[in-house]
Amino acid sequence: MSPSEGASISSAVPTSLERRDRGANSLRLALSKRVYLPACSIAAVAAVLVAIGWSNRWGGANFSGSLTSLRVVVAGPATLVIIGIFLIVERLRPAQRRPIFARGYRQDLIYTVLNATLVVPLVTALTLSFSEVVSRSMPWLVLARISVLPRWFAIAAIFVAMDAMNWLAHLANHRVRVLWRFHELHHSQEDMNVLTVFRTHPLIHVSYLVALVPGVVLVANGTLPIVGLVVYGGIVAFAHSNTNLGFGRLERVFVSPNYHRIHHRLDWPQDVNLGFALTIWDQLFHRAVFPTKETIRADTGLPGRPLAVEQAGHRPRHLSVLAAQLIGPFRPMDATTKLPSIRNKTLEPPSTAVRTSGGAATHSDDVARHTRERVLR
Ligand SMILES: [Zn+2]
Ligand SMILES: [Zn+2]
Numbered sequence: 001m002s003p004s005e006g007a008s009i010s011s012a013v014p015t016s017l018e019r020r021d022r023g024a025n026s027l028r029l030a031l032s033k034r035v036y037l038p039a040c041s042i043a044a045v046a047a048v049l050v051a052i053g054w055s056n057r058w059g060g061a062n063f064s065g066s067l068t069s070l071r072v073v074v075a076g077p078a079t080l081v082i083i084g085i086f087l088i089v090e091r092l093r094p095a096q097r098r099p100i101f102a103r104g105y106r107q108d109l110i111y112t113v114l115n116a117t118l119v120v121p122l123v124t125a126l127t128l129s130f131s132e133v134v135s136r137s138m139p140w141l142v143l144a145r146i147s148v149l150p151r152w153f154a155i156a157a158i159f160v161a162m163d164a165m166n167w168l169a170h171l172a173n174h175r176v177r178v179l180w181r182f183h184e185l186h187h188s189q190e191d192m193n194v195l196t197v198f199r200t201h202p203l204i205h206v207s208y209l210v211a212l213v214p215g216v217v218l219v220a221n222g223t224l225p226i227v228g229l230v231v232y233g234g235i236v237a238f239a240h241s242n243t244n245l246g247f248g249r250l251e252r253v254f255v256s257p258n259y260h261r262i263h264h265r266l267d268w269p270q271d272v273n274l275g276f277a278l279t280i281w282d283q284l285f286h287r288a289v290f291p292t293k294e295t296i297r298a299d300t301g302l303p304g305r306p307l308a309v310e311q312a313g314h315r316p317r318h319l320s321v322l323a324a325q326l327i328g329p330f331r332p333m334d335a336t337t338k339l340p341s342i343r344n345k346t347l348e349p350p351s352t353a354v355r356t357s358g359g360a361a362t363h364s365d366d367v368a369r370h371t372r373e374r375v376l377r
Helices: 003-012 016-034 037-055 063-075 077-092 103-137 151-175 177-187 194-198 202-217 226-239 248-252 257-263 280-284 318-330 365-376
Strands: none
Touching: 016 037, 037 103, 037 177, 037 202, 037 318, 063 077, 063 103, 063 226, 077 194, 077 226, 103 194, 103 202, 103 318, 151 177, 151 202, 151 226, 151 280, 177 202, 177 318, 194 226, 226 257
């Protein structure tokens, strides 16, 4: 046997390193058929942050005090009163008529309870840990006290900058596939209501941690008081209410229910109107679509129902749907599926909404089927 023949035979026999690589590849392939592996990275980030915070004793912060404050913001007396008022307003002036105990309302009530109980401790842990990691690893980011800067100005600056960061994270939720897997739950709601603000996957909060950065930067000059966070939460909750209400000229600044409904439209790319409280970021980045008569009563949800929803089927099966929705981001996903984007359309919304068009214009078969099911249920 010539030396070259020997070399070719030895290259055909896999080395132990190659065997290990092939083994790892086939394991990854087998796993990815059952689990959407990138989603695990978000869970891992959350776990690492909680572990860091725990081991650092939350950077000296008072965990139970922060937990109580966040609980007050999410479900304190003021928040409950505000939500109660909004629930009445949306019954008086509904965008879409719905039974008082519509399936979507009941499902969102479960999410509200879930947030007030289990999600609040998780978000407290993530918040304290992330703030500590940022201020410790990037101390230059934290501004010293500026004596000429009034406290109210610092608080207003945090409010606006926090909203900008939320906008950015929300855009990422729509453009980055792994984040979209967690965010699509929020968009699966077909019975929009005030409590839809709570219809979020617990791990999506990882993506919104960047909104804490302005608070870290300006911490020596002012901090957002609890009442500020309650007001902010109230604006965001009201934007989700099933209320037929626009803000007229004020809509050039603040998000109204009619404005945010366009973000949840069933028959249109949903990476528009991403603003939480302010519409200025959407206008700056050409993603603002202002309400018209047709958009006010438009259907909401996801075409083809890629995620389990309580509206499908004869019975709502709230708890099994909840379980399916929470494990939804970890389902395997076709990597070639494109996320629908406004980049592929003009900014003019179609002149006919799903409910009134009866199958015309931009309907896909999925949307038409979805709408038929809704009418029949
Ligand atoms: Zn969204
Ligand atoms: Zn929303």
